[in-house]
Amino acid sequence: MLLLLLISSAFVLPWAGAGRIIGGKEVKRHSRPYMAFLEIQVSNQSVPKTYNCGGFLIRPDAVLSAAHCVAKEGRVRVTVTLGAHNVRVRERSQQRIHVRDWVIHPKYSPGDLKNDIVLLKLKPRARINENVKFISIPSSRERVREGTKCKVAGWGWTSVEGPSSNVMMEVEQEVQTEDICQQQFKCKYQPQSMICVADEDSEKAPFHGDSGGPLVCNRKAHGIVSYGPQRSILPAVFTRISYFEPWIRKELRKFALQELPGSPSSD
Known part of the structure; x- marks a missing residue:
């Protein structure tokens, strides 16, 4: 998927509501069993x-995505x-x-998409099988290095005009030096909690509809598709999962406690 941006480079554009990886290729059916497709009705x-x-x-019982996908005004329903595939x-x-x-x-x-992360609680839990599996996330001490080759999959737009893809697409991306995103997005880019990513040929990226998907490096989900510039598809900014790992673990423990008999959220 190519991450396409619809605002000027002086601003950031979240990719929710759009649909396809630009310059990507269709993945083998069910080869990314951790992927989730979110339908958000507002x-x-x-x-x-x-x-x-x-x-x-x-x-x-848990799916990670981008906060801007569900942080909408009005009544929000997520499936x-x-x-x-x-x-x-x-x-x-x-x-x-x-x-x-x-x-x-x-x-x-929401203004600058800092801390762009949401944890969705699944009830009932997902049935783990050959087509549905979870993916590991890094510890708070792990930091994906510049030059690392990663992959991004999704059902987002396949061109800047759309439409979205029916089947899962994927592109390879490379972790970039922080300077590239700092020059592009100024103070909006925070190295400790974001990852700067691009394609070496500047022709492939995630775009509308790919928001919330994972940046998979070395078989772990290191990033979450967050935003990019308006008049180009690169660079792309991903939420850095390792920075939020303590918060994720804390919330997952709460999920477990809520399942205990007699807890306020248990049925």
Whole structure:
């Protein structure tokens, strides 16, 4: 997927609601069993809208994604589809789960997309099988290095004009020096909590609809698709998962406690 941006380079553009990897190729069916397709329905006083985002399974009861995907004004309903390759048909491998609870990072900032991370609680839990599996995340001490080759998958736009892809697409990306994103996004880019990523040929990237998907490096999810510039597809900025690992673990412990009989959130 190519990350396409619709605002000027002086600003950042989240990629929620758009749909495809630019310059990518279709992946082998069910070869990325951790991938999640998010349908976000937003109802308010105006016409209801539907957005699509990516996400990824990190535990049978938890999916990680970008906060900007669900941080909308109005009533928000989220449905997660696991085990999908073609999201426009009902495949036997698919598991559709209506998400009732999610936790947005308390310091998420919609203006500059700092702390752009959300944890979705799945109930019922995902059924782990050959088509649905979770992916590991790095510890707080791990930091993906400049030059590392990574991959980004999703169902987002395949060109700047759209439309979104029905099948899962993927592109290879490379972790860049922090200077590239600092020059592009100025103070909006925070090296400790973000990762700067690009394609060496400047022709491949995630774009609309790919928000929330994982940056997979060395078989771990190191980043979350967050934002990019308006008039180009590169560089792309990803939420750095290792920075948020302590917060993720804390929230996952809360998920476990809520499942105990007699807890406020248990049925």
